[in-house]
Amino acid sequence: MVVLVRPRNPLNIGAAARAMSNFGARHLRLVNPYAVGFREARSAVGASALLTNAQEFDTVAQAVEDCSLVIGTTAVRDRDLQNPLRRLNDESGSAVRAALKSGRVALLFGSEKVGLTNEDFTHCHWLLNIPTHEQHISMNLGQAVAVCLFGLSRSVADNATPNDAEPAESGELEKITQGLYEALKISGYVKPGNDAVSEKKVRRLMLRLNLQAMDAKVLLGMVRQIVWKLRQAGKN
């Protein structure tokens, strides 16, 4: 599934949808699109079903809630990135195709001007970079979507045996993140005035764990019980 975060240009939204149909990707989601641009793209002559069925979300967290692998795209290679960075090649393509066998995969693209933010990145398991010429790293959005989908879809073989360990969905991880974060606040691990940093830290930690769905459920139960106890104690 392709997730466009804060896209503005209707032509780019349409181009992304067209590339998706070329490479067999079916679901388009938009986070906070520029309303006029989205309306124009949707009402354009020849707009595809894929485009008219595109879903809108307010936040990245909501858009990727049911996904088990979330990948952010970035033009930048050496920025101080907290996430693992992979190049678009056979290896990353295999990783994505493997993940598709057992869950949903979200491929995030940022706005035309500034791309994805560091906050967006905290929702991503890893980042994907298209190897480009060093002097011209910034790609057109529609072209970036086309190249990524081509690169990831190569040699599609969809009929392999499904993985028995189902990965946790992002919505579940977010609940654990929120619970653990609350426990850390109550217990004084999170220092006042440092809220944002630590919440991101916890979210990234959760993503790196590659939790299975079953384990996520167990962990969420544990965290909730601990939070409950900490709250109880605070009342006395």
Place this chain on the structure above:
Amino acid sequence: MVVLVRPRNPLNIGAAARAMSNFGARHLRLVNPYAVGFREARSAVGASALLTNAQEFDTVAQAVEDCSLVIGTTAVRDRDLQNPLRRLNDESGSAVRAALKSGRVALLFGSEKVGLTNEDFTHCHWLLNIPTHEQHISMNLGQAVAVCLFGLSRSVADNATPNDAEPAESGELEKITQGLYEALKISGYVKPGNDAVSEKKVRRLMLRLNLQAMDAKVLLGMVRQIVWKLRQAGKN
């Protein structure tokens, strides 16, 4: 070198130029472009030097005169083609890169509506096809240029350096297990009489996380703080 044959849309010409700069292709040639479209593309804000230096030709023959390998692109796979047909993959990419060492290579793209004609094909050594979804084979021109240049320019040794993060040691995992287990006991998650089962459960869970050494350290700090707080609360 990219040769656009009878392109019409200025946005597509501009998009082709942009993709070329992304992937390090330098020379753009146009055969019989729609005059208005070409003028618009050239005069667009931010038009690159590549675009302003693009050369115009009346015929395909003239445009590829100095090239030692001429490749036509086509969306069609089973048309009655007289030329050898290759798919865009590592093999065709290698062939192109090898040819570039000893001469010029022209990559031809047809007009937005009808692509290259059979007459155009007679100038081509072979044809190149982008593997797309069967129901949607026709790509946007700018996106096709981007995907082709990406596919052909992939360097053979572009493997990303794998994440060689150091794994956590068992002793560290055991400390987290013990800490978490204590937190679970204090908070009532572990039921009396069921101690052994749950401790094992926690330990197995920790093992499945494949924690990195750095993350284990962070997690241990979190767990210890939570345990400390729970104990404090218990004293009151």
